[in-house]
Structures are given as structure tokens and as C-alpha cells.
Amino acid sequence: MKLSRTKQASETGLPGAPIPWREIRLASGLVLATFLLTHFSNHALGLVSVDAMEAGRAWFNRLWRNPVGTILLYGSLLLHFGLALQALYRRRTLRMPVREAAQLALGLSLPFLLIGHVTGTRIEWALTGHDSGYPEVVRSLWLLNPGIGMRQAIALIIAWLHGCLGVYFWLRPKPWFPAWALLLYTGAILVPLLALLGFAEAGQEIADAPEFFALRVPPASDLLPLIGPALYAFFGGLLALTIAGRILRSANLWSRRVRIRYPNDQVVTVPAGFSVLEASRTAGIPHISVCGGRGRCSTCRVRVIDGLEHQPAPTAQERGTLARIKAGPNVRLACQFRPVGEIAVVPILSTGRNGVTALVRGGRAQGQEREVAVLFCDLRGFTGLTEKRLPFDTVFILNRYFEAVGEAVEDAGGYIDKFIGDGVLALFGLSTSPQEAARQALDAALRIKAGLTRLNEDYASEFEHPLRIAMSLHAGPAIVGQMGYGQATSLTAVGDTINAASRLEGLAKELDVELVISEDLATRAGLDLSDRNRQIVSIRGRAAPLGSWIIPEAGSLARL
Structure with a gap:
């Protein structure tokens, strides 16, 4: 009965439910990232003038x-550091991908890097009431103490990099992330770059203006020299206690061992x-593990083939992820499953021997539903053409095609999924x-x-009759992912959209036309085909018929 109440509480959020530490860490991290974004934006105003930086600082304050x-x-700063210590303590091994290690190391180093900056600005203001403005800070860090200025710049960049890694791990499993990745990467680079350029421009402006050298710096508080070392000792002590806790826990846990059997x-x-x-x-x-072992994706899942009895039940987060992929009862998330007895497992998504891991990091290996456009094309009457030619001649013609x-x-921005005989499937x-x-799919058809x-024209003397083509264009949802076995694994797409596009290509052959376009694709492309022949196509295995436009000569669309 107690177990039932615990499970119910964890799902409903009632008292007794587990504390969502990951969500809390994410929220605190986003607060800190917002602070850095506004801080860097204020620095970037130095590209305008020091006065602009001061005006921006008023809003920042x-x-x-x-x-x-x-x-x-x-x-958020204290909570985020505390949760980083918690993550360090809870990790049973420090072996991890480089990105995860970098994020953890940068997060733990942040307080030590920022203590000097915080002490010289915020704490000084709290103790003395003196609000150091940009003219004073820039003069100190750019002219009087450039070494300290360089360290502060490095500290802020490291803080920004840590935040970017956190956001990356958060967003990477999202299905829309690949489409926005380039824009987000560009912003992540431009924000600190503009901030540093703004600070440098402000430093040059102050160096060229003698009136800034007359700024009077009020005496500092007697407590200020003591606060920095105290903060270093405080954060350093917390880190030392966490490492000591890891050592003691490891010594205790090694007395209770678990055997895990893998394939081979x-x-x-x-x-x-x-x-x-x-x-x-x-x-x-x-x-x-695409999400970095946080239970946000299912790429690390394993099939337990022996020893599942008497193992701990999945957590609420693991149950939710497994439910989304409709996993079987013997499938568990490797990052969340902590066995208490001997088990035998088989990783469901294997890295294999063909370099799939690099593509997995893009989030595609486990399969994602995406809205795609599909192009099928096939040569007409090619079998008859090959009957009169040597095999090498046939290969030459096929390769040119x-x-x-x-x-x-590729010029239109698409991806060749596969070649099937003399047919081609392309995804956009x-x-x-x-x-x-x-x-893009329509542009590719015209280019083909x-x-x-x-x-x-180039091989007119070789052909008894010109080569002819049948093409189809369709758009809709499809599952895109790595599929196949061994060396035959490749990125491909499956689903009703692919089947329907194949059927439309068959219709183009039946009607002896060059192109058939589905209404779905025409609508998305903003193509007005109301003056063309329209047909309703029944697709085997598909309940609803598919409206399509018949284009006898594909080149005629170039005039639209």
C-alpha cells in the first residue's frame, strides 16, 4: 500500500512526490543565463558609447x-552550485562524454571565477553604497589592472559556455532543434563576441578621454578584503566535502556488487x-545517450533479457519516456535503471561499426517524426533500353543519370535517401x-x-529514343531515423507519406506524364494549379483518398 501511494504521489505531484531536481536545476540555470544575456548586452552597448552603457546599466540595475x-x-546561483555538487556526488563514475564533463567542470568552477567580480561590484555596493559605474570599472580593468580585466573576461566567457552547454543538452532532444540549431549557435557566438568588442571600445574611449582619469574612487570597506577569501573557503569547503562523501560512499557500495551481462x-x-x-x-x-543520461530521450534504452524480477520499478520520469515510445515491459532506460541484482541486457540502439554515433548525436538515430517533402523519380522504359546495350554501357548511362x-x-537543398534500380527517393x-x-522539392523536380x-542532348547519338522520366511530389509527416543493419544502415524515412509518394509516382507512369503533385505539397509550396488536371487517388492501406495534380510536362511549371 505504501508503494502504491508513493507511485501515485509521484505522478500527481501531491505531498510525498519526488523533488524534480532536474527541472529545478534547469530553472535556476535559465535565470543565470538570462542574467548573463542582459549583462553581455549591456557590455555590447560600448560599441555605441560609454554613456550608452551607463544608460543600459540603469535598466540592468x-x-x-x-x-x-x-x-x-x-x-539561483547558490542553488545551481548546490545541485552541481549533488550531481557530482550522485554520479557513480566520472567517466562521461567530453561535453558532459565540460559542463560539470565549468559549473563547479563558476563561483571561484566570479568571486572577485561579485566582491568588487555587488558586495562593495552593499557595504559602502558606492555604485561603481562603467567609467570606473572599465578604467580599472582596461587601463589600471588589465590582467584582472583579462581574468574577468575569461570568467564571463566560461560562465556563458556553461550556460550554452546546459541549454544545448536541454534542447537537443527536441524535434525542432535541428531546424533552429544554426541560428542558436550563431547567437551563442555573437553575444559574448559583441560584449567583448563593446568593452574594448569603451576602454579605448576612456583611454582617449582625460576627464575619466579624474574619477575619484571612494575608500573601500574594511570588511571587503576579508569577504573574498571567506567565499573561496566556503565554496571550496563544499566541494571538498562532496568529494569526501563520494569516496566514503564508494567504499561502502563496493561491498555490495552487481553483475551486468552484455552481448558478446x-x-x-x-x-x-x-x-x-x-x-x-x-x-x-x-x-x-543523446540527452546526456537525463532521462529526456530513449536512445540509451536496453532490453532486459534476464533478471528483471525483483528489480526496482521505473521512476515517474522513466515511465513517462517509455510510455511515449510504447516500450515493452522488459525495456528500461539505461540512465535511470539502477539494478539491485544480476541482470542481462542488450542495448537496443547500438553504435555498430559504421560510424552511426556521429549522426546519433544529431538526435536522428532513435527516429523522429518530421514534416518532410518527398520526391520519387524513375526512368521510363529503361529496361527496354538496356536490353540492346552492354552492361558497362548501361552502368555508364545510369551513373550519368x-x-x-x-x-x-542537393543543389535544391535535399537529401538523397536511396537509389532503387533506376529510381531515386529524395527527402526535403x-x-x-x-x-x-x-x-525545395518542387525546385529539385524542375532541376531534374x-x-x-x-x-x-549530350548523348542523343547513343539513344534510339530520348530518356523519359516519371516523378511525384508529396508532403506530410514521416519517421526519420537510422535504419538498417551493419554496413547497410543509413538515414531514411518511413511512413504513410513515403508510401503515398511512391503510389503517385506509379500514377505518373500509368498516365504517361512527367510529374504528379499532391495537393498537400502544392498548398505548402504556395503553388496555384487550379488550371491543371486534378485527380483523386486511392492509396492502398490509406483510408482517405489523396488529391493530386497531373503535370504532363514538368518544365511548364518553371513559368509559374
Whole structure:
């Protein structure tokens, strides 16, 4: 009965539910990231003038120096550091991907890097009432103490990098992240760059203005020299206690060991309390984890083939993730599953031998639903053409055709999914909006038609009849991910949208036309085809028929 109440509380958020530490850490981190963004933006105003920086600082102080802003900022800083210590303590192994290690190390170093800056500005203001403005701070850090200024700049960049890594781990599993990644990366680089340029420009302006050298610096508080060392001792003591706690816990846990068996007769023995993912990392066994072991994705999931009885039940977060992917009862998240007895597991998503891991980091290996545009094309009557030619001649012609199609698709912004005989499947929208994907697919079809025309002209003497093509364009949702086995694994798409596009390509052959466009794609591409022949197509296995436009000559669309 107690277990039932605990499970119910964890799902409903009633008293007794587990504290959502990850969400709290994320919220505190976003507060700190917002502070850094406003702080850097204020620095960037130095590209205008020192007076502009001072005007911006007035708004900055209103935002962060009121009681609410102060509690929110410094409460988030202390909470975030405390949760970083908690994460350090809870980790059973310090083996982790470089990005995770960098995020943890940078987070733990932040207080030590920022103590000098905070002491010289915020604490001095609290003790003496003296509000150091940009003219005074820039003069001190740019002219009088450039070494300290350099250290402060490095500290702020490290803080920004830590925040960017946290946001990256948070957003990476989101299905829309690949489409926005370039914009976010650009912003992450520009913000500190503009801030440093603004600070340097302000420093040059002050160096060229003698009146700034007359600024009078009031005497500092007698307590100020004592506060810095005290803060260093406080944060350093917390870090030392956490490391000591890890050592004591490890000594205790090693007395209770758990054996985990992997494929290929690999056996890993770890202390009780280790997760399966931590066991894999301890033993150096490749194990995919897109979200960094936070339970936000399902890429680390394993199938438990022996020993699942008497193991702890999934946590609320693990249950939620497994429910979203409709996992079977013997599937667990390796990052959340902490076995208490011997088990045998098989990682469901293997890194394999063909370099899939690099693509997995982009979030595609586990399969994502995306709105894509699909292009199918196929040569007409090619079988009859090959009957009269040597095999090497056939290969030469096919390669020229594939080259024309591949260049057309890539120039339009698409991705060649696969070549099937003399047919080609291309995808659009892996990193763009559905509307842009539809326009790219249409552009690719026109380029393919133009390329085939050039091919017919170049090899007219070789062909008894010009090469002809049948194409189809469709748009809709599809599951995009790494599929296949061994060396045959590749990025591809499956679903009703792909099947419907294939059926439309078959219709183009039946009607002896060059192109059939679905209404879905035409609408997304903003294409008005009301003066063209329209047909309703029944798709096998699909309840609703599909409206489509019949285009006898693809080149005619170039005039629209």
C-alpha cells in the first residue's frame, strides 16, 4: 500500500512526490543565463558609447538590484552550485562524454571565477553604497589592472559556455532543434563576441578621454578584503566535502556488487546503485545517450533479457519516456535503471561499426517524426533500353543519370535517401520548415527535368529514343531515423507519406506524364494549379483518398 501511494504521489505531484531536481536545476540555470544575456548586452552597448552603457546599466540595475531580482539571482546561483555538487556526488563514475564533463567542470568552477567580480561590484555596493559605474570599472580593468580585466573576461566567457552547454543538452532532444540549431549557435557566438568588442571600445574611449582619469574612487570597506577569501573557503569547503562523501560512499557500495551481462559475453561488475549507463561507461562499452543520461530521450534504452524480477520499478520520469515510445515491459532506460541484482541486457540502439554515433548525436538515430517533402523519380522504359546495350554501357548511362538527379536534389537543398534500380527517393525538410521543404522539392523536380534534357542532348547519338522520366511530389509527416543493419544502415524515412509518394509516382507512369503533385505539397509550396488536371487517388492501406495534380510536362511549371 505504501508503494502504491508513493507511485501515485509521484505522478500527481501531491505531498510525498519526488523533488524534480532536474527541472529545478534547469530553472535556476535559465535565470543565470538570462542574467548573463542582459549583462553581455549591456557590455555590447560600448560599441555605441560609454554613456550608452551607463544608460543600459540603469535598466540592468532596476532588473537585478531590486529585492526580487537579488533573491532570484543569488538564490539561483547558490542553488545551481548546490545541485552541481549533488550531481557530482550522485554520479557513480566520472567517466562521461567530453561535453558532459565540460559542463560539470565549468559549473563547479563558476563561483571561484566570479568571486572577485561579485566582491568588487555587488558586495562593495552593499557595504559602502558606492555604485561603481562603467567609467570606473572599465578604467580599472582596461587601463589600471588589465590582467584582472583579462581574468574577468575569461570568467564571463566560461560562465556563458556553461550556460550554452546546459541549454544545448536541454534542447537537443527536441524535434525542432535541428531546424533552429544554426541560428542558436550563431547567437551563442555573437553575444559574448559583441560584449567583448563593446568593452574594448569603451576602454579605448576612456583611454582617449582625460576627464575619466579624474574619477575619484571612494575608500573601500574594511570588511571587503576579508569577504573574498571567506567565499573561496566556503565554496571550496563544499566541494571538498562532496568529494569526501563520494569516496566514503564508494567504499561502502563496493561491498555490495552487481553483475551486468552484455552481448558478446561481456560482464561488468559495479557497486550497487550504479545505473546501467554508468556501468557501460565504466567498462568502456559504447552506449548511446543523446540527452546526456537525463532521462529526456530513449536512445540509451536496453532490453532486459534476464533478471528483471525483483528489480526496482521505473521512476515517474522513466515511465513517462517509455510510455511515449510504447516500450515493452522488459525495456528500461539505461540512465535511470539502477539494478539491485544480476541482470542481462542488450542495448537496443547500438553504435555498430559504421560510424552511426556521429549522426546519433544529431538526435536522428532513435527516429523522429518530421514534416518532410518527398520526391520519387524513375526512368521510363529503361529496361527496354538496356536490353540492346552492354552492361558497362548501361552502368555508364545510369551513373550519368544518377549524377544529374543527385546534383539537382542537393543543389535544391535535399537529401538523397536511396537509389532503387533506376529510381531515386529524395527527402526535403530535415533541417527546414515544411513550406521551405515543399518549395525545395518542387525546385529539385524542375532541376531534374532540366538535367535530363541536357543528358538527352549530350548523348542523343547513343539513344534510339530520348530518356523519359516519371516523378511525384508529396508532403506530410514521416519517421526519420537510422535504419538498417551493419554496413547497410543509413538515414531514411518511413511512413504513410513515403508510401503515398511512391503510389503517385506509379500514377505518373500509368498516365504517361512527367510529374504528379499532391495537393498537400502544392498548398505548402504556395503553388496555384487550379488550371491543371486534378485527380483523386486511392492509396492502398490509406483510408482517405489523396488529391493530386497531373503535370504532363514538368518544365511548364518553371513559368509559374
